[in-house]
Amino acid sequence: MIHPGFHCHKSEAHKSPKKKSEAQSHLTPAGAGPLCRHRAAAVCLFPAPCVSSRRPSSLPLSLPSCVSRDLISSQLSHLAFLVRVISTTTPPSPCTLSLCCPVASEVRLLCDLEQAEPSWTVRHIGGAMRGAGAEQISVLVRTMVESKASKNVLRMFYLLGYKLDHELLRVGFSFHFSRGAQITVTVSSINKMLKLHATDEAVPVTPGIQLVEVTAPATAETYAEVASAVSFFCEYLAPLLHLSKPGISTGVVPTAAAAAASLMSDGGGTTL
Amino acid sequence: MTVKWILHWTPTPGSVVNSQILSEISQCVESFVNAVKDGRWKATLTFYRPNLRDQSIPSEFPRDFLGISLLEQPNKYYFIIRGNKIILEADSTILTIMEKLQSYKSKVALNFEGVQYKMGDFQMKVVKVVPNQAESLRGILIEIEYLPLSSIEKAKPIMEEFLEVWREVMSKKSLPGHFTQTEPHFAEYKLPDNYTSQHTAIQYAAALAQLIQSAQLRG
Numbered sequence: 001m002i003h004p005g006f007h008c009h010k011s012e013a014h015k016s017p018k019k020k021s022e023a024q025s026h027l028t029p030a031g032a033g034p035l036c037r038h039r040a041a042a043v044c045l046f047p048a049p050c051v052s053s054r055r056p057s058s059l060p061l062s063l064p065s066c067v068s069r070d071l072i073s074s075q076l077s078h079l080a081f082l083v084r085v086i087s088t089t090t091p092p093s094p095c096t097l098s099l100c101c102p103v104a105s106e107v108r109l110l111c112d113l114e115q116a117e118p119s120w121t122v123r124h125i126g127g128a129m130r131g132a133g134a135e136q137i138s139v140l141v142r143t144m145v146e147s148k149a150s151k152n153v154l155r156m157f158y159l160l161g162y163k164l165d166h167e168l169l170r171v172g173f174s175f176h177f178s179r180g181a182q183i184t185v186t187v188s189s190i191n192k193m194l195k196l197h198a199t200d201e202a203v204p205v206t207p208g209i210q211l212v213e214v215t216a217p218a219t220a221e222t223y224a225e226v227a228s229a230v231s232f233f234c235e236y237l238a239p240l241l242h243l244s245k246p247g248i249s250t251g252v253v254p255t256a257a258a259a260a261a262s263l264m265s266d267g268g269g270t271t272l
Numbered sequence: 273m274t275v276k277w278i279l280h281w282t283p284t285p286g287s288v289v290n291s292q293i294l295s296e297i298s299q300c301v302e303s304f305v306n307a308v309k310d311g312r313w314k315a316t317l318t319f320y321r322p323n324l325r326d327q328s329i330p331s332e333f334p335r336d337f338l339g340i341s342l343l344e345q346p347n348k349y350y351f352i353i354r355g356n357k358i359i360l361e362a363d364s365t366i367l368t369i370m371e372k373l374q375s376y377k378s379k380v381a382l383n384f385e386g387v388q389y390k391m392g393d394f395q396m397k398v399v400k401v402v403p404n405q406a407e408s409l410r411g412i413l414i415e416i417e418y419l420p421l422s423s424i425e426k427a428k429p430i431m432e433e434f435l436e437v438w439r440e441v442m443s444k445k446s447l448p449g450h451f452t453q454t455e456p457h458f459a460e461y462k463l464p465d466n467y468t469s470q471h472t473a474i475q476y477a478a479a480l481a482q483l484i485q486s487a488q489l490r491g
Contacts, residue, residue: 107373122362124369147366150470152462156360159353160375161322161333 107162109154113199120154122147137227138234141218168192169202172210179236180229181216188213212241274419275427275467277435278475279451280483281412287448294412298398300441301414304391313386313397316341316404317480320376336481337376339367340473350473354481357460359470380404384413384476393419394434401483411483413476414438414451422467424458454478 110121126143128134134141158164172188187210191202214234218226234243281297283289301307317340322333336354341364349367351360370376381404386397394416401411416434421427435453442451456475463470 105372107369122366122369124372126372145365145368145372147363147369149362149366150360152358153360153362156351156353156358159334159356159358160337162375 109149109157118151120149120151122149122153137224138231139227141223141227164196166192167197168205169199170211177233179233181218181226181233183214183216183230183233186213186215187211212243214243273422273467273469274417275421275424275431276415276417276472276475277431277453278413278415278472278479279435279453280479281414281449282452282482282486283449289409289412289449291409293447293449294398294400294409296445296447297412297414297442298387300438300445301389301396301398303441304389304396307389307391307396310388310390310395313384313388313399314343315384315386315476316381317384317476318381319379321379323375323377338477340476342469342472345469348469350470352473352477354477357457357462359461359463359474361470382410382480386413386415395419401480410487411480413479424465424467424471427467452482454482 105124105126108123108125110123112119112121124143124145129141169191170186170188171191172186174184174186177183177185189210190205192205193199193202195201214230214237216226216230234241237243281289281293283293302309317338320337320339321335322337324333334353334355338352338354340350340352342348342350347364349362349364351362351366352358383402383404384399385402386399389396389398396417397413397415399413399415400409401413402409416431416438418427418430418434421430439451454475456471456478458471458474461470461474463474
């Protein structure tokens with residue numbers, strides 16, 4: 001589950017204002033009061049997931065092939081540092097892992113523009129897990145349910161009384177790892193559209209900064225293990241990225257060489 | 273997917289729908305040459321209402337919002353707003369999402385319970401409409417499927433011919449009513465000529481709407 005709020009930091013450790021970083025789109029249930037049980041009910045993203053083979057043109061630096069065969073070789077640059085580690089899960093026991101401030105639930109309509117025929121997904125993301133158990137783990141747990149839908153899903157939601165809150169365009173890469181959990185890392189730029197649905201006229205929300213998200217599916221029975229695997233994976237990425245709970249400044253990799261060395265190692269400090 | 277037509281039983285004024293008529297209709301199907309019983313079938317249709325704090329306030333939300341699940345598409349769910357001629361096909365997990373959103377609640381659920389018959393290039397279902405968790409018969413439908421074709425236009429003359437034969441068989445029983453097809457208006461739903469489960473969902477929704485209207489008129 002993608003958490004709506006995230007902090008993006010430049011390599012100069014510039015902290016983006018929280019408000020900007022949470023500029024995600026929401027569809028709100030119609031009628032505000034009567035039908036609205038949550039404040040930020042829905043999100044409409046144009047489009048949704050990234051394609052791992054795609055190369056972002058904005059990334060100047062080139063790194064050698066990655067340390068793990070799981071990784072698709074990619075170009076990396078100064079990365080936006082994701083404060084939140086988030087995860088997705090699938091029913092029937094949806095459970096997600098995330099490092100973020102507790103937020104209300106939301107529903108998003110995602111359109112994958114990478115395919116020849118755009119495909120749509122409805123995604124509901126629940127509020128964060130709370131309590132003593134939640135505080136002890138280094139990730140945030142949120143429920144998530146997804147459903148593929150036909151292309152008139154946005155019109156259907158409008159007719160049901162939902163309103164578009166905002167929409168965003170995500171462009172970037174995704175990488176898949178198997179490290180104690182099925183971990184997905186996405187590196188993407190978040191763009192806003194100045195006109196409704198005008199994906200060709202999108203402008204970056206934070207120019208030159210990409211959002212890095214680390215997600216992993218879990219169930220109610222496995223979330224502790226998955227949380228541990230995700231945390232460990234984040235530590236593995238520590239030379240390159242410091243992933244932490246929102247509100248905490250992430251560290252910055254001092255040099256690209258260190259980043260490359262980290263990725264070329266096997267995670268145990270051995271250079272391949 | 274091959275073309276289907278769904279027709280609903282319209283009782284003559286003063287008569288009612290009952291299990292006797294259902295039995296007679298089933299016998300008509302079984303009297304067809306080469307008709308072989310081929311198992312049971314089920315679909316569920318649910319009417320949803322907006323979850324308003326004050327139900328007395330007139331709302332701008334649709335009142336003809338319904339959902340259909342079909343046995344032949346166990347992982348899919350279909351939402352229809354008939355007044356706006358829109359149908360949405362989604363994974364069945366959409367029900368979990370709707371449950372979480374709590375913006376619409378299930379009002380009434382009806383089951384379509386059918387017996388399927390194979391007869392050469394055709395398949396027929398005799399379908400009874402019953403409320404969920406109840407046995408009272410609310411209506412009777414038949415579904416006619418022509419297996420060789422997926423094109424609705426191309427199948428039309430063949431289906432009409434079959435329907436003439438069917439009506440002739442039915443006429444021998446002198447039952448108090450007849451089968452009617454409700455025009456599904458697929459084009460208004462922007463559906464293609466190639467038949468799909470969305471077409472089936474729309475037909476069942478249209479047939480049920482007619483059954484309800486007829487019942488209200490009789491009442």
